[in-house]
Amino acid sequence: MYVVIEGIDTAGKSTQLELLKKKLPTAIFTKEPGGTPLGIKLRAMALDGEAKSKIAEMFLFMADRAEHIEEVIKKYKNNTIISDRSMLSGIAYASTLSIDELINLNLIATNNTLPTHVILLELAPDELKFRLSQKENDSIELRGIEYLINIQNRMKETIKRLNLNHIIIDASLKIEEIEKEIEDFIND
Ligand SMILES: Nc1ncnc2c1ncn2[C@@H]1O[C@H](COP(=O)(O)OP(=O)(O)OP(=O)(O)O)[C@@H](O)[C@H]1O
Numbered sequence: 247m248y249v250v251i252e253g254i255d256t257a258g259k260s261t262q263l264e265l266l267k268k269k270l271p272t273a274i275f276t277k278e279p280g281g282t283p284l285g286i287k288l289r290a291m292a293l294d295g296e297a298k299s300k301i302a303e304m305f306l307f308m309a310d311r312a313e314h315i316e317e318v319i320k321k322y323k324n325n326t327i328i329s330d331r332s333m334l335s336g337i338a339y340a341s342t343l344s345i346d347e348l349i350n351l352n353l354i355a356t357n358n359t360l361p362t363h364v365i366l367l368e369l370a371p372d373e374l375k376f377r378l379s380q381k382e383n384d385s386i387e388l389r390g391i392e393y394l395i396n397i398q399n400r401m402k403e404t405i406k407r408l409n410l411n412h413i414i415i416d417a418s419l420k421i422e423e424i425e426k427e428i429e430d431f432i433n434d
């Protein structure tokens with residue numbers, strides 16, 4: 247089982263992953279970007295905002311993804327894998343290119359490996375604004391509310407186009423309510 251937890255910045259992914267770690271002690275927990283030794287370097291390069299070209303930035307994330315699929319997802323394919331982000335983020339955040347172009351590129355990077363379960367935490371604009379105001383923002387978060395809501399819409403559209411097994415959860419529900427929805431979806 248290859249489960250991915252998705253959502254725009256501050257949607258509550260890390261909060262839910264911490265709860266899942268306690269419930270699934272034998273599962274492999276991983277993340278994109280930065281789930282491998284090479285990925286840690288690529289993550290720093292992608293997030294420091296140095297890339298002037300949006301295409302260069304996208305390829306940094308794609309290189310991370312290709313390494314992650316090879317070194318983690320395929321290697322541990324007989325285990326339960328829970329990943330913080332996936333190619334869905336790759337397709338959604340690279341918003342200067344079309345979803346169709348990005349699906350093709352990402353299927354190359356992932357060698358056609360798709361998640362078996364997608365959990366999308368969906369944030370309303372007001373809640374996103376509040377949560378971003380509560381933290382120091384990185385170069386991507388500084389792009390603002392409108393940018394991030396567009397990314398969230400692209401995530402939903404990509405899930406539809408790839409016909410992925412998924413659940414969309416209102417990220418403003420109580421933490422325990424979200425936890426229960428995730429548990430039911432994974433165990434179904
Ligand atoms: N259900 C919730 N209701 C209210 N606040 C929440 C909820 N879940 C998480 N939060 C809060 O929202 C903030 C962002 O949560 P978290 O770090 O889990 O998000 P994230 O999706 O991992 O973010 P990022 O992608 O930016 O790392 C934290 O302050 C967290 O305590």
Ligand SMILES: Cc1cn([C@H]2C[C@H](O)[C@@H](COP(=O)(O)O)O2)c(=O)[nH]c1=O
Pocket residue numbers: 255278279293307308330331332335336337339340386387
């Ligand atoms: C995989 C991926 C991620 N991003 C963005 C999304 C976030 O702003 C950061 C990752 O940080 P987090 O701690 O996981 O929230 O990078 C992106 O732009 N493109 C991607 O492919």
